Amino acid sequence: MFKGFKEFLLRGNVIDLAVAVVIGAAFNSVVERVVDSLINPVIGVVFKADSLDSAMQVGLPGGGTIAFGALIGALINFMIVAAVVYFVFVMPMNKLKSLQQAEQQEPEAPAGPSEQELLTEIRDLLRAEAAASGRIPDMNRSEHPVQAPPHRH
Template sequence: MLKEFKEFIARGNVMDLAVGVIIGAAFTAIVKSLVDNIINPLIGIFLGQIDFSSLVFKVGNATFKYGSFINSIINFLIIAFVVFLLVKAINKMMPAKDNSSEETPTPTKEEKYLSEIVEILKKTR
């Protein structure tokens, strides 16, 4: 069972998911700072507004903070891009899996002879 668990953990999809979760969590503060301090001011040059979190609209007593949502989208896109680059680098470093071992092996001469004997015995019965 330990061997199966090791093979399960070593699969590419599990490792990619683990890397994505860890890196995404670790870079949240850095990405938030990047968005707040660099990207938003650049966008603000063109739109005339630097802080999107203050963008709201009200309907009755409800307040919709769509500026914060825009900030969250920018954060997500940056984190997704960083994770993509990381997974791409890890996949380059890991050796390519050899799929030829999964093919059915060609039968040996003994196996061919045994199968012929089995066929002959089936016919004689």
């Protein structure tokens, strides 16, 4: 029972996930500070409220309120986190992977002549050689112009 649990914990993806959760929690505090120090003051000027949490609230007849500002603040936080994760982590990793794949792929060898083209070229060279030596084969005969010597045992 403990052996399986140990193997589960020591897998690389479990460790990676744990690191991602810790980094994500730390990064969330950075995003909260950006929203508190940069975005909330701008919202305060525009909506005359201290933060998005207290901006754009609609009171309900039963005594509750709908906080549209808090929802917009959560969406802004999400967009900031998503943008930073994409531009700082995902995009560079994708670029690195594409560079590694490009290095691993060998350049394609230029396509040479086909087998039929090579055989045709050899035939033409043999004909030219035979014509140059004065031995022009009779192409009307059915047997091959170049005969192999008889096989001896």
